[in-house]
């Protein structure tokens with residue numbers, strides 16, 4: 001894939017106008033890419049399906065094993081869903097709130113994730129879970145590694161909708177230097193292979209209102225967990 005390097009740390013990450021979404025890809029690491037605007041052609045089909053998912057398994061606040069309430073609200077769909085409480089992080093086939101299976105992963109969402117993974121060099125990606133994160137202004141995600149999946153052969157595919165975010169992409173140690181990557185509505189980040197376990201996170205979301213998504217950012221993170 002032909003890609004541009006990520007803009008340097010001196011770039012003004014919030015200076016861009018989200019209406020000027022560019023196409024193309026940027027390489028963050030040996031096997032990690034930002035696919036600019038890649039989700040845009042799917043959004044119109046995807047949003048009603050996402051609303052349907054959230055009507056079945058609404059967003060909820062979760063507590064980490066350390067006792068902190070996450071600032072992002074979460075839900076899931078697919079054969080497995082991710083959750084956390086005081087006893088640990090886990091994937092389960094049932095939504096712990098309803099004790100019903102998580103909503104089915106909608107076709108549009110699955111197709112988008114499979115196509116984005118292939119675009120980034122990961123053919124045959126078959127996600128069995130999509131974690132849905134909702135960030136209101138001020139919400140963030142601390143640096144972490146995605147390690148609850150059974151094996152790390154499959155990549156992580158992460159779709160940004162709504163308000164802009166600054167994504168932090170670090171190394172294999174929490175203390176490694178992070179790249180700051182501005183993610184706009186429709187951008188997709190894919191990381192896998194040698195980059196699969198790199199620390200990542202999201203800086204607090206700035207105030208704003210997105211014309212389609214409102215005063216929030218929704219992130220869809222597809223994984224093969226089981």
Ligand SMILES: O=C(O)CCC(=O)C(=O)O
Nearest residue numbers: 131133141201202219221
């Ligand atoms: O919201 C994002 O862009 C990243 C989400 C994330 O890191 C995660 O769900 O593990």
